[in-house]
Amino acid sequence: MEAFAFDTTEQYLLAATGILLAVQALYYLALYNRIHLRSRKAGRDDLHFTQELPPLSVIICAHEEVENLRRNLPAILEQDYPQFEVIVINDGEKSESEDYLTQLENRYSNLYHSFVPDSSRYISRKKLAVTLGIRAARYDWLVLTEANCCPQSNQWLRLMARNFTSRTEVVLGYSGYERGRNWLHRRAAFDNLFTAMRYLGFALAGSPYMGIGRNLAYRKQLFFDQKGFSAHLNLRRGDDDLFVNQVARRDNTRVETDPAAVVRMQPLLRTKDWREEKIGYASTARLYHGAQRWILGFETFSRLLFHAAWIATVVLAALHTHWLVAALGFLQFVFRFVMQALVINITAKDLDEKYRHYLLLPIFDILQPLQSLRWKLYCLFRDKREFLRK
Template sequence: MELTFIDGALAERLAYCLFGILIFCFLIQLYFSLFVHLKLACVKVAPIPETGKRPLSVVICARNEAKNLTKYLPIVLEQDYPDFEVVVVNDRSWDGTKGVLEAFAKQYKHLKIVTVNDGSKFIAGKKFAVTMGIKAAAHEWLVFTDADCMPASSKWLLGMQQPDQDDIEIVLGYSPYIKKRGILNALIRFETFFTALNYLSFAIKGMPYMGVGRNMAYKKSLFFSNKGFAAHMHIPSGDDDLFVNAHAHNGNTAICIQKEAHVWSEPNTSFSAYLRQKKRHFGAGKLYKPQHKFILSAQIIIQFLFYVILVALMCFKATLYPALGVLGLSIIIRCFVYPRILKRLNYGDLRWWFPILDMLLFIFLVFNGIVSIFVKKVQWK
């Protein structure tokens, strides 16, 4: 319905002003789609090396993960890699994790168990557990994953091993969520895709800003030379993304997106659990470098303005069809870019639902941002 309570000339000027802002938002969208994200679709992926050249340590933190360790730890322990150890930190568990690990240790000599006892005088939380695992690791190159994660193949460590270039100190891997039924699972997987799309594309562009602890690697010396997590130990999350944000740069960071080196992870099955997880991540994002916060905030704000102004323009007859044309062009361009990347990142089934999931994700991100302002307390399990 056209706005009739505004003077005709004024309404027309307002409509064209809003349409100009819509075009600006569209051009910014176009920049991210064609000059950032498309890089991930076009980058050449080299085959995984056939042999492991240097020893490495896998670090896993587990808190009440007896069931997941029983299911997934053997896949990690049986990797096709010549020289590696697996360090599992039992972080104050009471569900039988200790017994599961001790049973595996009898079968696998390269499994090392580190125990964090409840009531310790030290700081509790995942960052302390990760630090204990890193200290116990025997090798310089550290590969990280979680207890509820499953490497896509026996060649995972071959892909995540230290590259031949000694100046590479960080490797950012990719970790998709396992497909299950329901719209929540589709939203979780699409949000994971968008997060990976961003951090992998910007890493290719030369501006790495985060990684995910389910699948990443870095040098032990990099950790200790920068005093570990000391700068953000007070934040419950950020053992992965804040560390990368602080220390990754164009000269020391590489990515690994070969499908054999993906690490599948168990998704949340309730909206409340998923919301708690995203609140932890939102809290960590506040400590990103200013330029990274600006870029990530700009993406959300531009998307917000695009949809809000688009709805507003539906009220003006003069700009109704041009606005719909911009929306159509935006969908066509995005449907050209993103389904290709969805397929590359093991989410090919979502490409048919891309426009719908894109709008649902935007609504969720706005909702999560508002909730995170009022709900401050978060913790790791």
């Protein structure tokens, strides 16, 4: 019976690991699994979509991105939707982009473009570009995306619009990466998927707190009622996540996760680009209203504690040759890994993600919060002027 004689330390470690496992299971089954549950409901027609297809305006902000426009804009212009316009606001390099957009306007009567004046200084250029596009829009429903994004199908606008009920003012969509080949691509794809499981999961739970402007819709009147971006004019970022944080509520926000409504970006070429994007969002996250940020922070904290607890259990038991204790500690890790892999990969399948996460999942699971800490430290020690309007 010595195999069942656990000392006090082993008992505490096993109990702590079990409690942390239960906490993690609650997050995965009650929050991170929401996208899959939503997909199942959509398949059963339980989500009460509208049959109306109101006219809408697609707004694209492009910063020196003529190649992205060549690659992606035709797929947006050729959407299967009865009445819509596409407004491209060009920022930065003008001549080549202007020439290309002018040529396309001769082929597509619903394409319009303008530009951000070089002398603009009173607002961040991205926010000004979005504001110019919204002011130029003829229709009440706005769908925002970016020049480096391409819809997965010609049904993108129809699927977003099926959520435009009389009570809806905000629709959150999903944006992912095209499949790449290297370590950076896998890291970025996992981080992007996991981030979406968080903010879309909260929105599906009735507590929306942010959105990303690559696949986002809201009413034009809502923008003007909130006086646009006036609450955060001093910040370079916040044209998507802070605005959604300000206006989204349980009763006015819906989520679209059909794989045909996904938009995809080209794989990242440089770590620097990904780092700057993540630092940008980290700089605005501290301004979010609501408890979601702290709830997610607790998930991260409990995750790291869980890994520390099961590893300590296995190591201590192995040193004392208590193999049953070591096996119980390792089984708790295996149980969480299986649950995590099922939720993440089923969600990835629902969103038509190209990657599946199995062998690298434990590495990403620990690396992701360490990366987030790194972005926050960047924000803390960088010159604050880098996050203010220029």
